[in-house]
Amino acid sequence: MNAPLLSAAGISKTYSGASRRVAALDNASIAVMRGETLGLVGPSGSGKSTLARVLLRLIEPDAGTIDFDGADLLAQRGERLRRTRRRIQMVFQDPLAAFNPRATVASALDDPLRIHGMGGREGRQAIAAGLLERVGLDPALASRTIHEISGGQRQRVAIARAIATGPDLIVLDEAVSALDVSVRAKILELLVDLQREREIAYVFVSHDLAVVRAIAHRVAVMDAGRVVEQGSASDVVANPSSPTARALVDAVPRLAARPGNS
Amino acid sequence: MTPLLARISGLSVSYRADRDAAPALDGIDLDIVAGERLAIIGESGSGKSTLALAVAGLLPRSAVVDGRIDWPAYGKAPLPGRDYGFVFQDAGASLNPVLTVGEQIAEVAERHLGVGWFEAFGRARELLERVRIPDPDAALGAYPHQLSGGQRQRVCIAAAICARPKLLIADEPTSALDMVVQAEIVSLLDELVREDGMTLLFITHDIALASGFADRIAVFHKARLVEAGSTFDTLAHPAQPYTASLIANHIDLDTPPLVSAGPA
Numbered sequence: 351m352n353a354p355l356l357s358a359a360g361i362s363k364t365y366s367g368a369s370r371r372v373a374a375l376d377n378a379s380i381a382v383m384r385g386e387t388l389g390l391v392g393p394s395g396s397g398k399s400t401l402a403r404v405l406l407r408l409i410e411p412d413a414g415t416i417d418f419d420g421a422d423l424l425a426q427r428g429e430r431l432r433r434t435r436r437r438i439q440m441v442f443q444d445p446l447a448a449f450n451p452r453a454t455v456a457s458a459l460d461d462p463l464r465i466h467g468m469g470g471r472e473g474r475q476a477i478a479a480g481l482l483e484r485v486g487l488d489p490a491l492a493s494r495t496i497h498e499i500s501g502g503q504r505q506r507v508a509i510a511r512a513i514a515t516g517p518d519l520i521v522l523d524e525a526v527s528a529l530d531v532s533v534r535a536k537i538l539e540l541l542v543d544l545q546r547e548r549e550i551a552y553v554f555v556s557h558d559l560a561v562v563r564a565i566a567h568r569v570a571v572m573d574a575g576r577v578v579e580q581g582s583a584s585d586v587v588a589n590p591s592s593p594t595a596r597a598l599v600d601a602v603p604r605l606a607a608r609p610g611n612s
Numbered sequence: 613m614t615p616l617l618a619r620i621s622g623l624s625v626s627y628r629a630d631r632d633a634a635p636a637l638d639g640i641d642l643d644i645v646a647g648e649r650l651a652i653i654g655e656s657g658s659g660k661s662t663l664a665l666a667v668a669g670l671l672p673r674s675a676v677v678d679g680r681i682d683w684p685a686y687g688k689a690p691l692p693g694r695d696y697g698f699v700f701q702d703a704g705a706s707l708n709p710v711l712t713v714g715e716q717i718a719e720v721a722e723r724h725l726g727v728g729w730f731e732a733f734g735r736a737r738e739l740l741e742r743v744r745i746p747d748p749d750a751a752l753g754a755y756p757h758q759l760s761g762g763q764r765q766r767v768c769i770a771a772a773i774c775a776r777p778k779l780l781i782a783d784e785p786t787s788a789l790d791m792v793v794q795a796e797i798v799s800l801l802d803e804l805v806r807e808d809g810m811t812l813l814f815i816t817h818d819i820a821l822a823s824g825f826a827d828r829i830a831v832f833h834k835a836r837l838v839e840a841g842s843t844f845d846t847l848a849h850p851a852q853p854y855t856a857s858l859i860a861n862h863i864d865l866d867t868p869p870l871v872s873a874g875p876a
Contacts (some may be wrong), residue, residue, distance in 0.1 A: 603823070
């Protein structure tokens with residue numbers, strides 16, 4: 351059995367307010383294999399987004415360890431961390447908030463390439479054009495600003511930016527939740543294609559178990575900061591063992607009828 | 613003969629700010645039958661929220677409106693709060709942050725039911741119980757920020773049905789909530805509407821969610837009404853390709869997975 355690409359063990363994070371302490375993460379452990387999608391699913395406040403941000407080193411946990419490709423991720427600083435960041439990318443729910451809205455598509459793609467020293471100015475332009483094409487966008491879009499393009503196009507730009515540095519892992523936090531269903535279907539297809547092509551692992555955070563089941567190989571169900579259940583996506587849906595997973599399964603809206611089977 | 617609550621005829625709406633842009637609604641004809649649960653389905657830019665605002669008479673003054681909405685059941689345009697209740701997506705923004713939950717619901721009772729403050733508060737407590745707020749007495753004195761998103765939406769529903777309106781309009785009332793809470797809120801709305809014999813206009817992007825309880829669905833796309841019909845017939849026999857594509861793109865637990873069991 352191969353070692354996981356990333357394994358996080360015993361992750362805890364507590365926020366202290368004026369009157370109470372809230373355990374956002376309570377001894378949570380997950381692992382992701384190379385080229386695999388791990389779905390992180392749970393109700394609001396279950397800690398799934400906090401855990402995603404811990405993996406990205408955007409939030410420092412109070413306790414726990416993270417091994418990324420054989421190295422201690424939480425111990426990395428400075429230049430060492432910067433080199434690792436190139437291999438762990440992210441896509442958030444709202445690309446408008448993730449980008450400077452007045453930046454052009456070209457500069458949004460150029461930033462990571464420049465920061466990680468990938469090619470000269472012209473080389474980077476060629477890479478950016480190739481990335482746009484790869485995510486199904488017209489390279490002519492490069493001169494448009496982020497706020498001029500549609501939500502679906504913006505999410506494609508976010509994906510192009512995430513794959514720009516050739517990452518091994520992309521953390522997607524509710525990345526398709528705000529999209530219309532027709533756009534969502536195409537973005538999910540793109541993610542699956544990119545994964546097959548480049549062996550990228552995804553941590554796919556969502557409150558929607560149906561979408562997670564469609565795209566993830568394995569699922570970790572979270573509640574109150576804990577991972578309460580883990581398993582293959584089909585097993586968790588077919589035989590949920592925790593009350594949290596059972597509630598998530600029951601909450602998925604079902605079509606009352608479909609064409610062709612009535 | 614089914615009594616008609618409202619008849620929408622040739623309704624077009626455009627927002628003056630973008631005169632050159634396409635209209636938000638374009639020539640809509642749609643009847644709302646008294647006592648039905650009618651779901652308005654649409655993606656972004658379909659005009660579904662504009663329709664909700666038009667029905668409620670809440671369009672901004674700058675909107676250019678053509679066509680008409682008749683209200684045979686009222687004989688005049690309905691009054692907000694009294695004749696219809698409105699539940700918005702963002703419960704946090706529809707509640708006043710500096711008033712307690714009790715004050716906000718009681719205010720509706722006092723204004724529309726013509727009762728005194730003491731009685732209005734009693735009505736508020738009764739409603740909090742009806743929308744199944746766990747501790748109604750504590751909730752009466754709570755401020756909106758002290759409640760969860762789902763509880764806040766329950767409070768908004770309580771305020772919306774306070775004056776016993778005939779019509780309840782809910783515009784994406786569960787889109788900001790997680791799925792477990794969404795399921796609870798939808799079943800609550802369904803139950804309240806049944807018990808009180810209200811008409812429900814439910815606006816949503818989620819055709820499956822609507823199909824769980826709506827009697828009829830009306831599908832909107834790019835400012836136009838694509839088709840309207842009974843929920844079952846429309847889903848089983850969509851007349852328009854757009855409706856068929858909405859159904860085909862829906863992901864639920866019967867959708868074939870996009871990945872095979874093991875990693876690539």
